[in-house]
Amino acid sequence: MSRTGWLAAVMAMALGAPPAWAAAGAALATVQVQGSAAGGNAVSLDAVVEAERQTTLSAQVAGAIVALNVKAGDSVKAGQPLVRIDARAASQNAAASAAQVDAARAALKVAATEYQRQQLLFQKQYISQSALDRARAQYESAQAQVQAQQAQARAAQAESGFFVLSAPYDGVVSDVPVTLGDMAMPGRALLTLHDPSALRVTAAVPQTVLAALADSRDIRFELPGYAAAPGRLQPARVQVLPVVDAATHTGQVRLALPAGLKGVVPGMFARVWLPAAAAGAGAPGAERLYLPASAVVRRAEMTGVYVLNAQGRPLLRQVRLGPVQGERVEILSGVGKGDTVALDPQAAARAP
DSSP: OOHHHHHHHHHHHHTTOOOHHHHHHHTSOEEEOEEEEGGGSOEEEEEEEEESSEEEEEOSSOEEEEEEOOOTTOEEOTTOEEEEEOOHHHHHHHHHHHHHHHHHHHHHHHHHHHHHHHHHHHHTTSSOHHHHHHHHHHHHHHHHHHHHHHHHHHHHHHHHGGGEEEOSSSEEEEEOOOOTTOEEOTTOEEEEEEOTTSEEEEEEEEHHHHGGGSSOTTOEEEOTTOTTSOSOBOOSEEEEEEEEOTTTOEEEEEEEOOTTOOSOOTTOEEEEEEOHHHHTSSSTTOEEEEEEGGGOEEETTEEEEEEEOTTSOEEEEEOEEEEEETTEEEEEESOOTTOEEESOHHHHHHOO
8 A cells, every 4th residue: 555545544543434345344244143043943963874784705715707797786686696706626525525425435344244244253263352343443443434524525516616606685786896807805895885775874973963763663764866756754764773983973863765766776875864952962051153154265275254253344253053044054163143144155256
């Protein structure tokens, strides 16, 4: 500012005229921070749609994938083969075990015949007791050998079944992270499927609110962007898990989706609405502060509003936002009830 302009401003102030920035600030559209009782409004929590039954099928044996019968999005039936791993070596091991069982049975047959013969000779006193005992020991050893070979054959047969992965229930394939020819290793995930007939909405609830959810009849949820069922819906049932996470101090609330909702898939964003009594359970008598969402300005990682000071000058103040309710947003910190806030952040920023 030039010396002449500065002198003019000083003279204007001496005469009682407001400075130029004050006049601009007075022209700003403003609103006062409003408060309402914490228990007077329902509170919303971010949630997600999950499948009650979701399974990741993993390999139990090593081998190349020689058949991949499904892709993501396919519907499958219980028992349907999904993935087949090269089982030629396992088949040979099973055949070898079966042959060893046959050999052990043949040896048992010979030992049984010899034992019977020794018993007849012992009755006629042609052999001693020790010779009979040796024949009986060989017979019992052959019996044990047959049992051992049979157990090995069953184990080899069971292992050969690990090379084919089948659907455990009727469902939809969610993800197939492998392709034909990939090497399957024990523990490696081959595909994921879920049951689309049993979905739920899961939300993390602060521990201060959990105790107020004993009566869950007023809990609602909504699926933003889901045109088939706009608005808040009533869940089929509500389950509050009796466990609180030690790191976040939150518990889980699960809302079963009612039947008839088509097109809902796991991973969709949802919102859970708690009743007014639960919303105010954490801070009895406290007030919640609200501002129009249009008054909030976002710059990089900073969120703030322009608050008018005692001289009517707009100053940017950082705030922390809560849930959005229609055209207004809750202010968790940064302003107090009765503060005057500029409705147009861009106009406030241009004020000198």
